[in-house]
Structure formats: C-alpha cells, structure tokens
Amino acid sequence: MTGDFTVLRGGLLLDIGRQDSYPADILIEGDTIREIGAPGMAAPEGATVEDASGRLILPGxxxxxxxxxxxxxxxxxxxxxxxxxxxxxxxxxxxxxxxxxxxxxxxxxxxxxxxxxxxxxxxxxxxxxxxxxxxxxxxxxxxxxxxxxxxxxxxxxxxxxxxxxxxxxxxxxxxxxxxxxxxxxxxxxxxxxxxxxxxxxxxxxxxxxxxxxxxxxxxxxxxxxxxxxxxxxxxxxxxxxxxxxxxxxxxxxxxxxxxxxxxxxxxxxxxxxxxxxxxxxxxxxxxxxxxxxxxxxxxxxxxxxxxxxxxxxxxxxxxxxxxxxxxxxxxxxxxxxxxxxxxxxxxxxxxxxxxxxxxxxxxxxxxxxxxxxxxxxxLGMGDAIGRIAPGYKADMVLLDLASVNYVPLNNPANQVVNCEDSSAVSAVMIGGRMVLRDRRFTGFDFDKLRADVAAAVARIQAANAGTRAEFEAVARFVSHHCVGLCPDAPNPQNPPLRHAPHAR
Ligand SMILES: [Zn+2]
Incomplete structure (x- = not known):
C-alpha cells in the first residue's frame, strides 16, 4: 500500500487524548494515519484529497x-x-x-x-x-x-x-x-x-x-x-x-x-x-x-x-x-x-x-x-485502533456540523455525547477506505440486504414457531423463580451476594 496517500482537509478534529478540538488535516498512507497537521499542510503529490470541511472528525x-x-x-x-x-x-x-x-x-x-x-x-x-x-x-x-x-x-x-x-x-x-x-x-x-x-x-x-x-x-x-x-x-x-x-x-x-x-x-x-x-x-x-x-x-x-x-x-x-x-x-x-x-x-x-x-x-x-x-x-487492538494518531489505523467518523445537533456549535465533545443520535454521521472511513459516504454504503447494496433479511426472518420465525410456543409456555415459571431467588435486587449499592440468605 506504500505510496497510496489520502489527505483529509478542512475538518475539525475531536482530539480525545488532549481533550480539545481544532482544525486539522490528516494524512493517511494506505490503511494507516501518518500525520496530523495544520490546515493546508503539505501532502505527497498525487494524494487523494477528501474534503472534510464542515465536518467534525472523531475516531471510529x-x-x-x-x-x-x-x-x-x-x-x-x-x-x-x-x-x-x-x-x-x-x-x-x-x-x-x-x-x-x-x-x-x-x-x-x-x-x-x-x-x-x-x-x-x-x-x-x-x-x-x-x-x-x-x-x-x-x-x-x-x-x-x-x-x-x-x-x-x-x-x-x-x-x-x-x-x-x-x-x-x-x-x-x-x-x-x-x-x-x-x-x-x-x-x-x-x-x-x-x-x-x-x-x-x-x-x-x-x-x-x-x-x-x-x-x-x-x-x-x-x-x-x-x-x-x-x-x-x-x-x-x-x-x-x-x-x-x-x-x-x-x-x-x-x-x-x-x-x-x-x-x-x-x-x-x-x-x-x-x-x-x-x-x-x-x-x-x-x-x-x-x-x-x-x-x-x-x-x-x-x-x-x-x-x-x-x-x-x-x-x-x-x-x-x-x-x-x-x-x-x-x-x-x-x-x-x-x-x-x-x-x-x-x-x-x-x-x-x-x-x-x-x-x-x-x-x-x-x-x-x-x-x-x-x-x-x-478488543485486543489497543495499539492499532481507537485513536486518531500517527501509526494508528485510519478508522474515522465524519459528523456533519450542519446537522441540527450542532446548531449552535457550543462544545463539540459535549454535543457528540449529549446531543448526537447518529443522524449527523455523514461518512465513515475504516482502514483508509470510505465504507460510508453521504450516508450511503460504498461496498454493498443495502436494499438487497433488506430483502435478504425479510426472507430470512420469515423462514426462521416459521421454523421456530413450535420452539417459541414451548418456551413461552414456561416463561412465567422462569420469571417467578428468578424473582424469588433475589427479591430485593437489583440495587447496585447492596449486591445480593452480601446478604443472600443461602450464601455461605
Ligand atoms: Zn451479551
């Protein structure tokens, strides 16, 4: 993949490590982030330019x-x-x-x-x-x-x-x-x-x-x-x-x-x-x-x-x-x-x-x-994903700052956690490849998947109807027995283990 460069330009980076957000360009080589720099930073000749203006960029x-x-x-x-x-x-x-x-x-x-x-x-x-x-x-x-x-x-x-x-x-x-x-x-x-x-x-x-x-x-x-x-x-x-x-x-x-x-x-x-x-x-x-x-x-x-x-x-x-x-x-x-x-x-x-x-x-x-x-x-991938930093995989999410979730843009971190409902996700990059662009999948047909899901669910539910009846018939016994096992739970301040009558 050497020599296969992409540069994301014009975005607002949510830097979780530094607890800050600032305009930044991001250079990617193949599937890996190489450099994070000021807007307009130099990029290798021939690099693919992705326009991230009006976007908040956060790690996937x-x-x-x-x-x-x-x-x-x-x-x-x-x-x-x-x-x-x-x-x-x-x-x-x-x-x-x-x-x-x-x-x-x-x-x-x-x-x-x-x-x-x-x-x-x-x-x-x-x-x-x-x-x-x-x-x-x-x-x-x-x-x-x-x-x-x-x-x-x-x-x-x-x-x-x-x-x-x-x-x-x-x-x-x-x-x-x-x-x-x-x-x-x-x-x-x-x-x-x-x-x-x-x-x-x-x-x-x-x-x-x-x-x-x-x-x-x-x-x-x-x-x-x-x-x-x-x-x-x-x-x-x-x-x-x-x-x-x-x-x-x-x-x-x-x-x-x-x-x-x-x-x-x-x-x-x-x-x-x-x-x-x-x-x-x-x-x-x-x-x-x-x-x-x-x-x-x-x-x-x-x-x-x-x-x-x-x-x-x-x-x-x-x-x-x-x-x-x-x-x-x-x-x-x-x-x-x-x-x-x-x-x-x-x-x-x-x-x-x-x-x-x-x-x-x-x-x-x-x-x-x-x-x-x-x-x-x-996931056992802590040295490869989860951060936007040189050497990490280019897994990123671009949120559309024109979304009502960011109007007005007062505090990006607070708004990602407390306002965002996923409707502002405009693009998703995984390993340097845009798998979602303008909220559309680039690699497969979602309408075809919907049809496949409908057919599979209809068949599975028909095949499992007898099993469903069998287990629904005993559900109330399961419920009553389990409530009886720990009647005063749940209360995270008083785990039942500490005062369960049969605990020894
Ligand atoms: Zn689970």
Whole structure:
C-alpha cells in the first residue's frame, strides 16, 4: 500500500487524548494515519484529497460487546429480564442457516457503521456448537460491510435451565421432560470446533479475528473453561464472557461455588489481559481489584443493563480500581439497537445515580475515551485502533456540523455525547477506505440486504414457531423463580451476594 496517500482537509478534529478540538488535516498512507497537521499542510503529490470541511472528525467508535445474531431479533422482546431473554434464546437465535448468519452479521455491521462504529467484539451464537463454516459466514458478513470485528463463538456446555439452582425442578411436566432432553453440546465438541475454526482462519487478522466466548460462567463446566483457557493461551486468543450480569447470577454463584463468579474464573486461570467481562454489574470491590491486577477489561453495556433490569454497573469503582472499561451496546435482542452514541450517553447518565458527588460522574471526554481507546483495548487492538494518531489505523467518523445537533456549535465533545443520535454521521472511513459516504454504503447494496433479511426472518420465525410456543409456555415459571431467588435486587449499592440468605 506504500505510496497510496489520502489527505483529509478542512475538518475539525475531536482530539480525545488532549481533550480539545481544532482544525486539522490528516494524512493517511494506505490503511494507516501518518500525520496530523495544520490546515493546508503539505501532502505527497498525487494524494487523494477528501474534503472534510464542515465536518467534525472523531475516531471510529468501538463496540466492546454485541451479538450479531441479535440483529434479526430486534424488537422481539420487551419486559424481559436476562433470564427471560435466555429462555427465549432458542427461538430468537436458533435455526439459522450459514447464509442467515452472514445476513445477520452484515445487518449488525451495517447498523453499527451507519451509527459511527468501526469495530466490534461480537459473541455470535451457533446452535448446537460453533462451526468453521458458520464463523466464516459471519466473518464474511463483516467483511462485506468493511467493518473490523473480533468474533467469539458463544458457547455453553450446561443448558440454561440447569444453570439456575432449582429452576428445572419446578417446571411442570411435560415441559420439564422436553426441556430436560435438550442437552448442550459437550465441552470437548466445542473445543474441537474452536480449534478447527482457529486453524482454518482465512481472514486478515487486522480486519476480522477469532476469539472464544464461553458465554456465562454458570453455563460452563470447569473442564470447558480450562480448555478455553489453554486454547486461548496456545493461539493468543481473547476470551469474552458475560460476567456477573444479573442479580440471579450473583446469587446462583454464591450457592453453587461459595465464591463470586469472577473469583471462580480466576481460580481456573481465565482472567488475564486477554479477558473481557461483559456487564460486570454485580462485581464486588475484591473482584474489581483482582481483575485490574490481571489486566482484564470490562465491556459496560448500560442500555442492555437497563432494558433487562440487570442493575447499574459501578463503573466509577471499576475505573478507580484501575480496570480498563470499554462501552458496548450488547445485541439487538436485548437493547435493541447498535447505537454507540446512545450507549455513550447512557454510560454518562447512569453514572449519576450510582454516586452522588457530581465530580465522580462520567463527563463527556471520559465517556469518549472509554468508547474508543477503552473498547479498543478490550478488543485486543489497543495499539492499532481507537485513536486518531500517527501509526494508528485510519478508522474515522465524519459528523456533519450542519446537522441540527450542532446548531449552535457550543462544545463539540459535549454535543457528540449529549446531543448526537447518529443522524449527523455523514461518512465513515475504516482502514483508509470510505465504507460510508453521504450516508450511503460504498461496498454493498443495502436494499438487497433488506430483502435478504425479510426472507430470512420469515423462514426462521416459521421454523421456530413450535420452539417459541414451548418456551413461552414456561416463561412465567422462569420469571417467578428468578424473582424469588433475589427479591430485593437489583440495587447496585447492596449486591445480593452480601446478604443472600443461602450464601455461605
Ligand atoms: Zn451479551
């Protein structure tokens, strides 16, 4: 790519590192930023000039936690706790062909790019286990759009109904018999498939890379988690898990392990600098200190945590402990969009109900830093993306300053976080290539994707109708049991773990 220069001229740069904004030109060589200079700076002869006048330039937002399969499930649920979402998972996320997976990944990526996001950590679900063909289709979906992704197959070797103490036993027969017969794939099958996925990887690792997603600690055996740990070490892979997401999980962990979920994972050797915990709503202070010591990251998903009633993560305490925190949307099955501007605003706003002194709330610069450099570190790409600086990949978003969101332009950082709804996104560059220009995709046909999505959803929903009826019939048992497990939660000031009647 040497000699392939582009220069962005006339834009207003949002410099998150310096907490400032100023006019600047940006020189790009191939996929990499080479120089940031004053307006009119010299550029190599023949460089392509991109006019950025009237645009605010910020680093591409990085989504630290999503689920590509959820793109086809947006709007399916409403008053669902996390456990009701998991109860619905067989019909909202099951029955996909490999082509459906590619369509879902493409749709997820398309929404993120339209909303200013250039890279994501995607825990994609394949049932009963991940496959090289399926993961290749998902990777191709991201590549079609031109977006970066870390793809972690979402896996479990304990079924959801066996993961919550007492839940299976209270289901009325014959539901219990049918649901009990639905076993999860054994751990050695998951691990063998993941090994095949990694060894047959065909994507450029800068663009789409593999990771591991043993989904929820309560749904994974010790043998499975040890296997994931070893596979990750052997191949340098990241691991992402949903950790301490709901109060039900925190209480269930106390009963099953007599320790916290994070402490159990640490005892198994999983928590290190390649480990990302999604949510972490119910982490204790000791969990946070241990995870910071190990160099792990947390993906904070305030929208999903609110929608599912999971609670409000104590992110200021995480940051004070030294933990790296990124921001995510979670999947559209739970939140129900892929809007990182909204996720940033929610992260800022929910911080105001956790701690009282306003100086401990998250301000806009800190939220911007978490949604860019913080999330990039969570993806394991902290030295390549998340900043507009020489040597970093040219992943940038151009916001139209003629948008009503910037009239008047009083304070760019405050307005990106507190005013922006993604409607001002005019162009998105990823790796030096404009993948969105004038709000139109340059690499694929969105109208064709809409038609593909409609056809896939109609077929999947018809095929899953019987499964849907089966799980909807037991939803109220799941709901009542889980409420009974932790009746006084959620309250982030009083984690149920500290006073659960059965915790020892
Ligand atoms: Zn999730």
């Amino acid at each position: 937002l990085v989504n630290a936690h999503t689920h590509g399969h959820g793109a086809l499930a947006k709007g399916l649920g409403d008053r669902w706790s996390l456990e009701l979402l998991l109860n619905a998972a067989p019909w909202t996320g099951g029955g996909f062909t490999h082509e459906d997976k590619r369509i879902a990944a493409r749709l997820n990526a398309a929404e993120m790019v339209l909303k200013g996001c250039t890279a994501a950590y995607d825990m994609f679900f394949e049932f009963p286990t991940a496959t090289p063909e399926g993961i290749a289709a998902i990777g191709a979906g991201y590549r079609d759009v031109g977006m970066r992704a870390v793809i972690a197959p979402m896996m479990a070797d304990i079924p959801f109904f066996r993961s919550i103490p007492g839940l299976m036993d209270l289901l009325p027969a014959p539901h219990r018999d049918r649901i009990a017969a639905m076993e999860a794939a054994p751990f050695d099958t998951h691990l063998a498939q993941c090994r095949r996925i990694v060894e047959s990887w065909a994507f450029d690792l800068d663009a789409v890379r593999p990771a591991l997603g043993p989904t929820i600690p309560l749904m994974c055996t010790d043998d499975f988690l040890r296997g994931c740990r070893d596979l990750a070490r052997d191949h340098g892979l990241g691991i992402q898990m949903h950790l301490a997401e709901s109060p039900v999980q925190a209480v269930s962990a106390a009963r099953r392990y007599e320790t916290t979920l994070a402490a159990r994972l640490d005892a198994l050797g999983l928590i290190d600098a390649r480990f990302t915990a999604a949510h972490g709503v119910w982490l204790t202070d000791a969990d946070m200190a241990m995870m910071a010591e190990r160099g792990a990251s947390v993906a904070h998903n305030p929208g999903s945590n609110l929608r599912l009633g999971s609670g409000i993560a104590r992110v200021r305490a995480m940051r004070d402990a030294g933990l790296c925190v990124g921001i995510g949307t979670d999947g559209s099955g739970s939140s129900d969009n892929q809007n990182m501007f909204e996720a940033m605003r929610m992260a800022a706003f929910v911080s105001r109900v956790v701690t009282k002194p306003p100086e401990t709330w998250f301000g806009t610069w800190e939220v911007l830093e978490m949604a860019t450099a913080g999330s990039a570190q969570a």
